[in-house]
Amino acid sequence: MIAARAIGDALRAALDEDNRVILLGEDLVDPYGGAFKVTRGLSTDFPGRVRSTPISEGTIAGLSAGLALSGYRPIAEIMFGDFLTLCFDQIVNHIAKYEAMYNGKVTCPVIIRTPSGGGRGYGPTHSQSLEKHFLGVPHLRVVAGSLVHDPGSVLCALLAQDSPALIIEHKLLYPLHLMLPASGRIGDDIAAEHVSPDGLPTVSIRPVPREDCSFTVLAYGYQAELARRVLSRLAVEEEIFGELVVPSQISPLDWEPIHDSVSVTRRLLVIEEGAEGFTWGSEVAAHISSHFFGELRCPVAAAASDPTVIPSSKALEAEMLMTSERVEQAIRKVAT
Amino acid sequence: MKPVLVPTTDVNSDTGLLLTWHVGDRSQVEAGQIIAEIETSKAIFDVPAPETGFLLHAAREGAEVRLSDPVARLFADADALEAYTEQEQRLRAEAAESGPRATEPARRRAEELGVDLASVGGESLITVGMVEAAAAVATTATIELPDPLSGVTGLPRIALIGAGLGATQVIEILQAAESGTAVAIADDDASRWAAGVMGVPVVGGFERLVTLFGKDAFDAAIIAIGTSVSARARLREALAVNGIPLANAIDPTARVAADVRFGTGNIVCAFCHFGVGTVVGDNNFLSAYNSYDHHNRLGSNIATGPACTTSGVVELGDRVRLGTGIHIEPHVELGDDVQVASGSVIVASVPAGHTVKRRAVTTVVVPQR
Numbered sequence: 001m002i003a004a005r006a007i008g009d010a011l012r013a014a015l016d017e018d019n020r021v022i023l024l025g026e027d028l029v030d031p032y033g034g035a036f037k038v039t040r041g042l043s044t045d046f047p048g049r050v051r052s053t054p055i056s057e058g059t060i061a062g063l064s065a066g067l068a069l070s071g072y073r074p075i076a077e078i079m080f081g082d083f084l085t086l087c088f089d090q091i092v093n094h095i096a097k098y099e100a101m102y103n104g105k106v107t108c109p110v111i112i113r114t115p116s117g118g119g120r121g122y123g124p125t126h127s128q129s130l131e132k133h134f135l136g137v138p139h140l141r142v143v144a145g146s147l148v149h150d151p152g153s154v155l156c157a158l159l160a161q162d163s164p165a166l167i168i169e170h171k172l173l174y175p176l177h178l179m180l181p182a183s184g185r186i187g188d189d190i191a192a193e194h195v196s197p198d199g200l201p202t203v204s205i206r207p208v209p210r211e212d213c214s215f216t217v218l219a220y221g222y223q224a225e226l227a228r229r230v231l232s233r234l235a236v237e238e239e240i241f242g243e244l245v246v247p248s249q250i251s252p253l254d255w256e257p258i259h260d261s262v263s264v265t266r267r268l269l270v271i272e273e274g275a276e277g278f279t280w281g282s283e284v285a286a287h288i289s290s291h292f293f294g295e296l297r298c299p300v301a302a303a304a305s306d307p308t309v310i311p312s313s314k315a316l317e318a319e320m321l322m323t324s325e326r327v328e329q330a331i332r333k334v335a336t
Numbered sequence: 337m338k339p340v341l342v343p344t345t346d347v348n349s350d351t352g353l354l355l356t357w358h359v360g361d362r363s364q365v366e367a368g369q370i371i372a373e374i375e376t377s378k379a380i381f382d383v384p385a386p387e388t389g390f391l392l393h394a395a396r397e398g399a400e401v402r403l404s405d406p407v408a409r410l411f412a413d414a415d416a417l418e419a420y421t422e423q424e425q426r427l428r429a430e431a432a433e434s435g436p437r438a439t440e441p442a443r444r445r446a447e448e449l450g451v452d453l454a455s456v457g458g459e460s461l462i463t464v465g466m467v468e469a470a471a472a473v474a475t476t477a478t479i480e481l482p483d484p485l486s487g488v489t490g491l492p493r494i495a496l497i498g499a500g501l502g503a504t505q506v507i508e509i510l511q512a513a514e515s516g517t518a519v520a521i522a523d524d525d526a527s528r529w530a531a532g533v534m535g536v537p538v539v540g541g542f543e544r545l546v547t548l549f550g551k552d553a554f555d556a557a558i559i560a561i562g563t564s565v566s567a568r569a570r571l572r573e574a575l576a577v578n579g580i581p582l583a584n585a586i587d588p589t590a591r592v593a594a595d596v597r598f599g600t601g602n603i604v605c606a607f608c609h610f611g612v613g614t615v616v617g618d619n620n621f622l623s624a625y626n627s628y629d630h631h632n633r634l635g636s637n638i639a640t641g642p643a644c645t646t647s648g649v650v651e652l653g654d655r656v657r658l659g660t661g662i663h664i665e666p667h668v669e670l671g672d673d674v675q676v677a678s679g680s681v682i683v684a685s686v687p688a689g690h691t692v693k694r695r696a697v698t699t700v701v702v703p704q705r
Binding site for chain 1: 440463464687689
């Protein structure tokens with residue numbers, strides 16, 4: 001099943017199981033069904049509980065905060081992740097703070113989903129991966145959709161918590177088929193799933209047993225899919241064996257499955273699509289270098305997109321964003 | 337063959353819905369004739385035939401199609417269309433029976449060694465290592481392995497592990513020192529089996545050695561590998577598990593002072609010096625002209641190159657690897673697994689697991705004028 005459909009089904013199940021769940025965002029309602037068609041059919045089947053809003057992301061976030069404080073479980077869609085900047089105040093100063101600020105007397109379990117990332121030729125303000133600005137915000141979970149995680153169980157795990165969450169969904173993943181681990185495999189690869197105490201999965205994928213892998217790649221979202229394809233090809237064509245670790249929650253991180261892999265391979269590459277500098281990768285590098293100081297065979301490597309404006313031309317975009325070619329370059333560098 | 341693409345500039349849609357085919361599968365079309373309708377999130381598009389020819393549908397009515405993929409293919413004549421469909425069917429059938437999954441280097445190696453990949457099989461991806469292991473097993477089945485020598489009365493019978501150049505050194509030391517007789521050599525590289533080193537037969541791999549020890553064919557073993565400390569450590573453990581004791585091979589030209597203690601399994605080459613009060617662990621390979629001055633402590637599974645000299649009260653941890661021509665100052669401690677590049681002068685202690693590199697090791701080769 002393609003990711004867009006699976007996310008839609010996850011939202012449908014949430015609406016079905018819990019009357020407190022409300023979906024809101026721009027153009028969600030049928031027949032349009034959302035810019036990426038994730039919510040197609042839901043407004044018809046759950047009238048009144050799937051609402052299109054005016055074009056004001058600040059309002060969507062503020063309204064969600066109010067609903068959550070009043071006992072609802074709002075799931076908001078921000079049509080493009082670029083406009084998360086308009087929600088930043090509501091998320092950082094209000095949604096993430098309420099529970100701690102009022103000493104646990106209230107909770108504000110807002111879930112915000114947003115399509116993000118480039119590769120579609122959408123230009124400077126509809127292509128960015130801005131999630132790094134939300135990493136490390138106290139009491140906020142940042143989750144990234146990937147093909148190897150079931151959106152249903154991730155959403156279930158988030159709805160079981162009282163803490164707010166931001167879900168990043170790379171737009172290029174929507175039309176791709178999910179590849180969930182089954183009987184210890186994903187396709188031809190060996191796959192293992194580690195579930196955090198909060199119920200959020202991290203999936204590890206390797207072409208050969210971990211002991212035969214000479215490096216670990218940590219990535220999420222669409223970059224994880226690019227890395228999976230490159231690693232799979234390098235394994236078959238050149239016997240370059242690396243393990244890919246894909247967390248569903250990217251902040252705070254569940255370090256256990258990452259430590260498990262790096263303690264064996266002792267080399268790590270972190271890949272993300274956001275602009276390089278002060279990134280997810282730098283935080284991971286700092287943590288891993290400190291934890292494994294003296295055991296690593298080379299410094300932790302991090303790959304990210306060029307720190308500049310994303311052009312509208314697909315050709316120019318491919319020169320500055322993390323593409324398959326750049327993922328392969330980064331992998332070859334850490335593998336040797 | 338010409339692919340038929342949906343003429344759209346809609347960057348919002350990756351896929352569209354194939355609403356209608358106006359022309360049947362495998363029928364003839366004219367250039368510009370409308371052949372299908374596709375609906376994206378923005379509009380319904382007519383799809384014209386790019387040229388005249390025979391049309392092969394690539395999707396059914398009602399199917400969601402990727403706009404980057406052709407919805408149909410056009411052929412100059414009906415024969416070309418038939419040939420294309422037959423080839424597609426053949427490729428699909430071949431893909432379905434492509435056999436076990438192996439890396440490309442493994443496929444090439446299997447062909448070189450004449451190994452059938454199906455016999456390597458199993459669930460996992462087949463690698464070069466697995467192919468070579470399978471080839472080795474196949475070879476061993478056909479080789480008749482020699483028996484060990486009977487030895488010399490009164491001297492311990494020694495089995496060596498490793499049939500490389502290290503073995504020649506150990507055999508020579510045992511002969512010169514008259515402290516034992518090499519009666520057999522074991523090596524896991526099957527290409528060395530049944531041959532001999534200086535008249536000592538290579539009797540097989542490690543497994544054969546264990547069998548022979550059970551039959552009382554030798555008294556103790558020496559690991560004759562000087563290049564890998566990890567191999568020394570691994571083999572020593574394997575010997576211990578099987579209850580096989582180690583023996584020392586110490587060259588008669590070595591100068592061993594008073595109050596020096598040796599463990600077992602050590603190889604000491606010519607002209608080495610051990611100062612008073614020095615303690616040597618087990619299973620070390622110490623090359624010629626090594627000098628360990630007084631009150632040194634050496635761990636186990638160490639390997640050194642020639643001409644390494646230490647001052648007093650130096651400590652070497654387990655699995656330390658020294659290159660050639662290294663000098664170590666007094667009271668220096670090298671932790672476990674430390675590796676030191678040739679020509680280094682060590683003036684301070686090095687923590688476990690670290691490597692000492694030299695900034696400039698220069699050999700300038702000047703061509704003849």
